[in-house]
């Protein structure tokens with residue numbers, strides 16, 4: 212028995228479709244080719260079709276932020292406008308520090324903050340002290356980290372976590388205790404910091420594409436509301452350096468995951484054409500290489516994870532003006548940041564940190 216047909220036979224469809232008749236024989240022929248070729252219409256096979264806005268890499272690039280140099284030589288990124296006396300916060304870069312594992316020959320030491328196979332524990336511990344010193348003024352400030360696994364698991368941290376030999380598993384940290392610094396590690400994934408100005412609660416989140424699809428940031432803020440009574444109007448948030456839409460080429464499965472979860476998925480994706488001068492100069496030459504329903508030659512599907520997480524912050528009720536994009540594409544700026552993709556997996560880790568100051572000099576507000 213022959214398999215059932217999945218679409219109208221091309222000849223029957225061409226003959227009966229008034230739109231195709233009106234468009235002339237060329238249109239009818241094209242339609243027939245599509246149907247014969249795949250037994251599926253273009254829109255069925257690629258639901259995003261040709262509706263994504265094409266963009267060049269340059270159009271999607273963000274300017275890299277300019278780091279601050281701490282007295283101990285660490286170059287890091289404070290959040291512009293976050294001049295809150297009780298709050299310590301910021302994003303590291305790769306500059307400063309004692310690691311040589313990923314540094315070019317003859318270059319100075321780097322600030323690898325992750326326990327990676329190529330670097331020593333001793334270096335990482337020294338670097339973490341340097342970062343704590345740069346951000347809080349105290350190198351021995353307790354730091355709480357996580358064993359991250361691209362989940363939406365949020366951990367409520369306390370002083371007992373600072374003493375742990377092995378960190379807890381999760382991708383989000385929340386804390387209301389003064390004197391502790393929360394840290395999430397990244398090297399392309401998006402770090403997000405949140406603070407409740409009224410109730411003095413802080414949060415740090417690690418959002419790669421999988422964590423973003425699982426709504427790590429949105430659900431983390433939900434936990435802040437449940438556990439601490441935070442109100443969205445009192446929250447401020449900052450999105451740190453990560454791989455930008457200029458560089459983050461992904462497969463169709465990433466589109467499918469986002470499309471199944473977010474009504475606004477389409478605005479997060481771009482069809483990005485490369486800067487290959489031959490493709491740019493002679494686009495017509497490559498037109499025929501585009502299979503029906505596929506992107507034109509020299510393009511890739513890119514996702515904007517910073518925008519995805521900004522959307523989650525907005526959906527959680529944080530106002531537009533309370534969200535700071537510190538940004539900087541890790542892959543575009545490999546001299547400034549560690550980039551997992553940019554270094555084909557052999558790279559260090561940066562850290563986004565946030566904490567409530569303790570002791571003298573912290574004004575009550």
Ligand SMILES: [Zn+2]
Pocket residue numbers: 272454455456457458459540541542543544
């Ligand atoms: Zn980039």
